[in-house]
Amino acid sequence: MPLTDLELRAAKPRDSLFKLSDGGGLQLWVYPDGARRWRMAYRFAGAQKALAIGVYPAVGLKEAREAREQAKRSLAEGRDPSLVKKMAKAAKASASANTFDALAGELLDKKRREAKAERTLSKLEWLLGLARPMIGARPIAEITAPEILAVLRKVESRGRLETAARLRGTIGEVFRFAVATGRAEGDPTGALKGAIATPIVQHRAAIIEPKAFGGLLRAIASYEGAPETCVALELMTLTFVRPGELRSAEWAEFDLDKAVWAIPGEKMKMRRPHRVSRSRRSSTMRPAFARPAAETNSER
Incomplete structure (x- = not known):
């Protein structure tokens, strides 16, 4: 006879394991320690096996019967229900790890x-x-x-x-x-692509007229702050480097004879070396840009 929920709730542990059968191989195993677990007995490839379905009452009678029917379908397809369950569990674990x-x-x-x-x-x-x-x-x-x-x-x-x-x-x-x-x-x-609104391109302000650029250089030249700041501002207008690249510049990066500034990759945003060809103006800038002489360093 099929099991009922009343029988399942009334099942009490005994001194040894005993089983309640629901038919079709589905059983509730009642252990001496009080644990109650669903198992399905079946044969596959000539061997007697048992499929672990779950713990009662977390897995109720209805869910246990659905698992039994699913296992029967696997058997009909020539697949071992226990192996199917293991593969499904592995796939779920893999999916969880690949979020x-x-x-x-x-x-x-x-x-x-x-x-x-x-x-x-x-x-x-x-x-x-x-x-x-x-x-x-x-x-x-x-x-x-x-x-x-x-x-x-x-x-x-x-x-x-x-x-x-x-x-x-x-x-x-x-x-x-x-x-x-x-x-x-x-x-x-x-x-x-095209499913969301396209941003409206807004060009940043830029000096493109020669006279206006000359005005910028004159304004920088009249700056009364630190000489280093004045040189840095002028260098930025002539080389178009980022402020961080200019601040971290080292003398070893400059080849004054070839008028080339070789910025190493670790200082670049894209981590690729960048060579800046300096203009005639930046190559003949004020003395403040010249490499400090040894005696100047010693005085410091």
């Missing part, structure tokens, strides 16, 4: 090993942080384009169009990394 969060973390670690600039890493981590609340815990292989679009539209709705565009590219980079490491089939962000 968007996990892949994003691996990508960041890769960029750190590549010695990317700290500012670049911080910006990347900030962008990923915008996506994590909505898709971070999702297995990377299961995330769809509409899910990503929901993330982008949340940023877009705040009027941050440029950020939304950058975020799409950043999420795409995580997916391409997942594809390269065999944990995703493709990059769904490609389908989102």
Whole structure:
């Protein structure tokens, strides 16, 4: 006779293990310590086996019967139910380990090993942080384009169009990394091109007229502050380097005879060496730019 919920609740432990049968191989094993576990007895490839289904009452009678029917379907297909369960458990564990969060973390670690600039890493981590609340815990292989679009539209709705565009590219980079490491089939962000509003390009103010540029140089020349600051301002107008690259410049980087400034990769944003060909003006600048003589250093 099939079991009832009343029989299951009334099952008390005995001095030794005993079993209550529900039919079709499904049994409730009652242990002396009070534990009650569902098992399904079956034969596969001529061997007697038992499939562990779960612990009662966490797994109720209805769920246990559904598991029994699923196991019977596996047997009908020529598959061992215990092996099917192990494979499903392994797949679930793999999916948990391959979430968007996990892949994003691996990508960041890769960029750190590549010695990317700290500012670049911080910006990347900030962008990923915008996506994590909505898709971070999702297995990377299961995330769809509409899910990503929901993330982008949340940023877009705040009027941050440029950020939304950058975020799409950043999420795409995580997916391409997942594809390269065999944990995703493709990059769904490609389908989102044009799905969000395009930022309006606003050109920054720039001096493009020769007379105006001359006025800038005259204004710098009339600066009454520290001579080093005056030289630095003039150098920036003639070389177009970033302020940080200028502040950290060392004499060893300059070849004054060839008028070349070789900035090493570790000081560049993209971590690639950069050579700046200095103009005639920057090569013949005021004495303040000349390399300090040995006797000058000794006086300091």
